[in-house]
Amino acid sequence: MEKACNWEQETLINELNQGRELANKLKNYLDTMKSTESCEYLLQKIVSSYDKALSMLKLSALVGETFPVTGMLESPHSTAGSPRSEGSDRDCKDQSNKIIFKKRKILPRWSEKVTICSGTGLEGPIDDGHSWRKYGQKDILGANFPRAYYRCTHRHAQGCLATKQVQRSDEDPSLFEITYRGRHTCIQASHLTPKFASLERKSPKQNNAHSQPQQQEEIQRQSQEIKVNFGTGLKVEIEPGELGIRKEIFPSFSFPSTPIEPENLENHFFLEAMKENNFMGTYSPPFISPATSESNYFPLSPQEMNNFGIGHHLQSSESDLTDIISAPTSGTNSPIGNLDFSHDQVDFDPDFPDILAYFS
DNA sequence: GCTATTTGACCCCG
DNA sequence: CGGGGTCAAATAGC
Numbered sequence: 001m002e003k004a005c006n007w008e009q010e011t012l013i014n015e016l017n018q019g020r021e022l023a024n025k026l027k028n029y030l031d032t033m034k035s036t037e038s039c040e041y042l043l044q045k046i047v048s049s050y051d052k053a054l055s056m057l058k059l060s061a062l063v064g065e066t067f068p069v070t071g072m073l074e075s076p077h078s079t080a081g082s083p084r085s086e087g088s089d090r091d092c093k094d095q096s097n098k099i100i101f102k103k104r105k106i107l108p109r110w111s112e113k114v115t116i117c118s119g120t121g122l123e124g125p126i127d128d129g130h131s132w133r134k135y136g137q138k139d140i141l142g143a144n145f146p147r148a149y150y151r152c153t154h155r156h157a158q159g160c161l162a163t164k165q166v167q168r169s170d171e172d173p174s175l176f177e178i179t180y181r182g183r184h185t186c187i188q189a190s191h192l193t194p195k196f197a198s199l200e201r202k203s204p205k206q207n208n209a210h211s212q213p214q215q216q217e218e219i220q221r222q223s224q225e226i227k228v229n230f231g232t233g234l235k236v237e238i239e240p241g242e243l244g245i246r247k248e249i250f251p252s253f254s255f256p257s258t259p260i261e262p263e264n265l266e267n268h269f270f271l272e273a274m275k276e277n278n279f280m281g282t283y284s285p286p287f288i289s290p291a292t293s294e295s296n297y298f299p300l301s302p303q304e305m306n307n308f309g310i311g312h313h314l315q316s317s318e319s320d321l322t323d324i325i326s327a328p329t330s331g332t333n334s335p336i337g338n339l340d341f342s343h344d345q346v347d348f349d350p351d352f353p354d355i356l357a358y359f360s
Numbered sequence: 361g362c363t364a365t366t367t368g369a370c371c372c373c374g
Numbered sequence: 375c376g377g378g379g380t381c382a383a384a385t386a387g388c
Contacts, residue, residue: 133363133364133365134364134365134366135365135380135381136366136379136381137365137366137367138377138379138380140377140378141376141377147378147379149379149380151380153363163379165379
């Protein structure tokens with residue numbers, strides 16, 4: 001396995017190098033065109049992301065271990081990008097009862113700080129395209145405000161394990177810290193663009209949000225929407241505080257009604273590997289089943305890409321690295337084309353080499 | 361009646 | 375053992 005891993009790693013490094021150079025090219029190109037600041041900023045981040053990713057990879061190659069990732073330990077998908085892998089098998093296959101608690105550790109985690117500026121007309125119910133269901137609230141030691149726990153509404157229906165926590169800041173009540181865990185794997189969200197989602201999916205209850213928690217949820221949705229529209233009075237920051245944990249592994253695919261079993265792990269691994277190759281544009285999967293591939297590729301909604309894309313680039317490159325490794329989305333191969341992926345592609349490094357190819 | 365929220369209890373981990 | 379995270383019964387809203 002080790003040879004394969006090294007090969008994988010080399011390929012990865014090569015691809016990253018190439019991507020980095022291309023991104024630099026693009027940057028120079030855009031420099032001459034007086035492009036917008038955000039564009040340049042993104043590019044800056046992209047380049048630095050590649051740099052970081054490369055240095056991480058090289059470092060791990062030297063040390064002979066996987067990425068300095070703590071959070072990936074138990075994810076079967078870490079295998080796709082990680083030289084290590086099948087050794088770390090103390091995962092999902094045991095104690096189905098405790099799997100929930102295992103997943104706490106497995107799922108990628110990152111947080112954002114969301115500032116709500118009053119008087120910016122953010123009263124309306126804004127949806128991020130995902131429906132969240134509150135499942136708990138807890139008083140946190142040392143915090144003035146309780147922490148609310150939300151999970152994806154489709155957790156049971158589709159096995160979507162995405163959750164988020166919302167904690168209002170002590171000092172600044174207008175600031176909310178939102179911690180996300182896991183990516184959405186639910187399909188529902190992918191069928192709606194952010195704007196449609198925000199318009200269509202407002203439930204009556206959310207319309208009448210008067211209670212505190214509902215306000216909170218509303219605020220979150222606003223915050224996520226704002227990430228799409230960037231800078232309309234809301235300030236959204238990604239909190240890098242969890243860098244150590246924030247390794248952006250891909251969460252389990254969580255096939256509906258098909259809990260991950262040891263047998264499936266290999267398939268998952270395969271899918272990951274193939275997707276990875278796919279991203280790099282060097283390999284076309286010969287025998288991936290359409291149904292399976294679709295269900296894995298497309299649940300990543302535009303909103304989601306916004307959630308995970310821009311935010312990532314705003315602050316993190318480590319997560320980018322892992323996105324590069326395993327992001328299950330391939331705009332270039334997507335049958336639904338680039339409709340909503342115009343800037344999502346920018347968000348997702350895996351596609352960058354392809355995109356950049358058009359510029360060079 | 362269905363769905364979402366509330367809230368106290370429970371469980372795991374450090 | 376205490377804190378954080380989750381469960382699930384009770385409750386509320388539509």
